[in-house]
Amino acid sequence: MASDAHGADEGGLVFHPMDQFIVKPLFGGDTVAWYTPTNMTLWLGFAILAVIAILVLSTSKRAIVPGRGQSIAELAYGFIYKMVEDICGKEGVKFFPYIMTLFMFIVCANFLGMIPTAFTPTSHFAVTAVLALMVFITVTVLGFVKNGTAFLGLFWVSSAPLALRPVLAIIELISYFVRPVSHSIRLAGNVMAGHAVIKVFAGFAAIAVISPVSVLAITAMYGLEVLVSFIQAYVFTILTCVYLKDALHPSH
Amino acid sequence: MATQTQDASHGAADAAHAAADSAPGMPQLAFETFPNQIFWLLVTLVVIYLVLSRVALPRIGAILAERQGTITNDLAAAEDLKAKAVEAEEAYNKALADARAEAQRIAAETRAEIQVGLDEAIAKADAEIAAKAAESEKAIAEIRAGALESIQAVATDTAGELVTALGGKADAKAVAGAVQTRMKG
Numbered sequence: 205m206a207s208d209a210h211g212a213d214e215g216g217l218v219f220h221p222m223d224q225f226i227v228k229p230l231f232g233g234d235t236v237a238w239y240t241p242t243n244m245t246l247w248l249g250f251a252i253l254a255v256i257a258i259l260v261l262s263t264s265k266r267a268i269v270p271g272r273g274q275s276i277a278e279l280a281y282g283f284i285y286k287m288v289e290d291i292c293g294k295e296g297v298k299f300f301p302y303i304m305t306l307f308m309f310i311v312c313a314n315f316l317g318m319i320p321t322a323f324t325p326t327s328h329f330a331v332t333a334v335l336a337l338m339v340f341i342t343v344t345v346l347g348f349v350k351n352g353t354a355f356l357g358l359f360w361v362s363s364a365p366l367a368l369r370p371v372l373a374i375i376e377l378i379s380y381f382v383r384p385v386s387h388s389i390r391l392a393g394n395v396m397a398g399h400a401v402i403k404v405f406a407g408f409a410a411i412a413v414i415s416p417v418s419v420l421a422i423t424a425m426y427g428l429e430v431l432v433s434f435i436q437a438y439v440f441t442i443l444t445c446v447y448l449k450d451a452l453h454p455s456h
Numbered sequence: 457m458a459t460q461t462q463d464a465s466h467g468a469a470d471a472a473h474a475a476a477d478s479a480p481g482m483p484q485l486a487f488e489t490f491p492n493q494i495f496w497l498l499v500t501l502v503v504i505y506l507v508l509s510r511v512a513l514p515r516i517g518a519i520l521a522e523r524q525g526t527i528t529n530d531l532a533a534a535e536d537l538k539a540k541a542v543e544a545e546e547a548y549n550k551a552l553a554d555a556r557a558e559a560q561r562i563a564a565e566t567r568a569e570i571q572v573g574l575d576e577a578i579a580k581a582d583a584e585i586a587a588k589a590a591e592s593e594k595a596i597a598e599i600r601a602g603a604l605e606s607i608q609a610v611a612t613d614t615a616g617e618l619v620t621a622l623g624g625k626a627d628a629k630a631v632a633g634a635v636q637t638r639m640k641g
Binding site for chain 2: 222223225226227236237238239240241242244245248249251252255256259260263266267268270274277278281282300301302304305308309325327328329330331334335392396
């Protein structure tokens, strides 16, 4: 954006940090209809293959003493299972496949996005917003189905002084509806920002004097992004669990 | 903001950015791609969900449960073996104690037997010794009696001889009476 104009001023430098996020039809053509296979479709497909490789192919031997691949699959399973059980309790366990799907999809999409020239589906608000809205709608519907109107007790802080409760109720209500927004923008924003920053540093590498610094900076950012890839998937998943807990046990 | 910068870059480098300009400044906000993104995302999620819930998660869960079962079984077996070892040790100790008691009993019995034999032998020996002692005493008494008689005879003879030697006339009867009187003291 700003760097676009900046690059144009300097003449030699060309910055297109956001071009990597453009959704393009995979087999030529200009229009992107709802069914057109795009570069996003390709990388979503790679994410599916990665999930299958990590969780299905690696466990095909069903070894009692696990190998490397199976250890990773078991680790992922145990990690999310424990998270769901710890936060949501025993009733939350039936949502485990759903939460595991979210986690594995985000982790695989994030890490595949770290491959140079790759496309990162989780950097798009459309994608993360759908993920977050699915959680939001699930939690809201589940909350009312399971608790009836008692679910509204979530907004009525009974431990606060009576005079404060209406005010708190409004704040709670706003924060409840802001959840899907923050939930989705946190993930897409982090991923997008990291990728864009790497691209900006890469643009500077065109100047010979700065290029060593640029390469170092790209390396450092890449390391940070690897961390962010995992941490954001973790954060998204744990927040999903926390929201789900609200639906299952709405009392404060 | 995105559209603003979009305009700025439009003005600055029209030709260079001709391709990129077809998309807005932030491709994330290219709303015409949203249906496409959402459609493929939902397809992806459904596929991943089916793969996980039908294949991957039950399989991994079964593997973990099986391992847990194996570990539990092994632990139980180890516990069993440990109990058996303790049992064996107890049996060994019991056998040892039994053997020791048996040995003590045998020793005591033997000692008692020996004691009985010993007592018998001692009694027999005592009786023999007593008999021998009585015999010896009798012999000594005889000898003593014999000696007294001899002494009297010798004394009478000697006294008679002395009387004769001193020029007297030895009256055998008187001498014998005198010796007898002397010897009685």
